Amino acid sequence: MRTAPLHISRFPRLRLLPVGLLLLYGALQVALLFPFGGAAFRQRLKRRWSRQLLAVLGIRLAAADDVLSGLEHGLLVANHISFIDIAVINAVLPSAFVAKSEVARWPLIGWLAGRADTIFIQRGSRKAAHQAHRQMVEALLAGRRLAIFPEGTTTAGDRLLPFHAALFQSAIDAAVPVHAIALSYRAANGARSTAPAYIDDMSLADCLLTVLQADRLVAHLSLAASFDPPPPDRRHLAHRCHGTIAAALAHAESRSNAQPPGNEAEITR
Incomplete structure (x- = not known):
């Protein structure tokens, strides 16, 4: 059930303006x-623009594991909380x-996604599924990083839904590494935050105003397993992959409860 709308102050509403301008800048x-x-040039643009978006949204990026920088190719598998997850991942691993x-039908964002190498899957169409699988295998064989959210939908970050196994076949067919990534958002006091959650009929x-x-x-991003x-x-x-991500999220939750906030290593690459 969706909660009642928040009373948003005038200041956050004004901050929507630079978000909109940044989206237009990305479109250009x-x-x-x-x-x-x-490919390398496009990756640099994605990383820089994603970090700019996180900065405008007031989200700091932190990593619990510096091994992320070594994931040069393969299939990235992550839990899914918000459309902001894409910027978080691209800020580290374009x-x-x-x-x-x-x-693809979202205003502006859909246009951006379609021209930034996104592979779209049409649900309920076997032909479309085969075509998307072929595109995924081709991307992986070309040495690119390809990211999926196998839950198929978003959560508030309080649970991990079952993974759709079909999305993993491309990595098997392309014989490339699979990297399980754990993603979470935390408030200034270290507690898990649901502010970025893009759920229900929001x-x-x-979502942007809440953030x-x-x-x-x-935003915390860590490697659960490869x-x-x-x-x-x-x-x-x-x-x-589901088990390792669940374990990494549980470990991060217990660690945040056991030590004061502010000890995470911020990504500056």
Whole structure:
């Protein structure tokens, strides 16, 4: 059940303006620069723009594990809380993403996603699923990082839903590493925050306003496990990724309760 709308102060509403301007700036980069740059150039643009977006939203980026910088290729598997997750991952590991086809219809964001290497999956269509699988395998064979959210939907960050195993087949067919990534958001006092959660019938604007009203959010990204080579059975692979991410999130929760906030290592790369 969706909670009652928050009383948003005038200040966060004003901060929506730079968010909108940054989205337009990203659209210009995608339209004018992406077609003329190679993969490394596009990755640098994605990383820089994603960090700018997090800064405008007042979200600090932190990593519990510096091993993230060594994940040069393969399939990234992460839990899903918000559309902001994409910026958090891109700020560290610029990637192509797999998303449901509905995202392509989002104003401006859908246009940006479609021209920033996103692979869209149309639900309920076997032909579309085969086409998306082929695109995923091609991207992985080309040495790119490809990120998926196998829960298929978002949560408030308080639980981990079952993973859809079909999305893991591309990594098995391409014979590339699979990296399980744990993602969470915390408030200034170290407690888990639901402010970025994009759930129920919440609109994009509602979510952005809630984030802007939150106090000093920190996005945590850590490597739960890597599977290289991945197990040959996709259901087994999905189960192992689910278990390692669940364990990493539980460990982060217990650690945040046991020590004061502010001890995480901030990413500055």
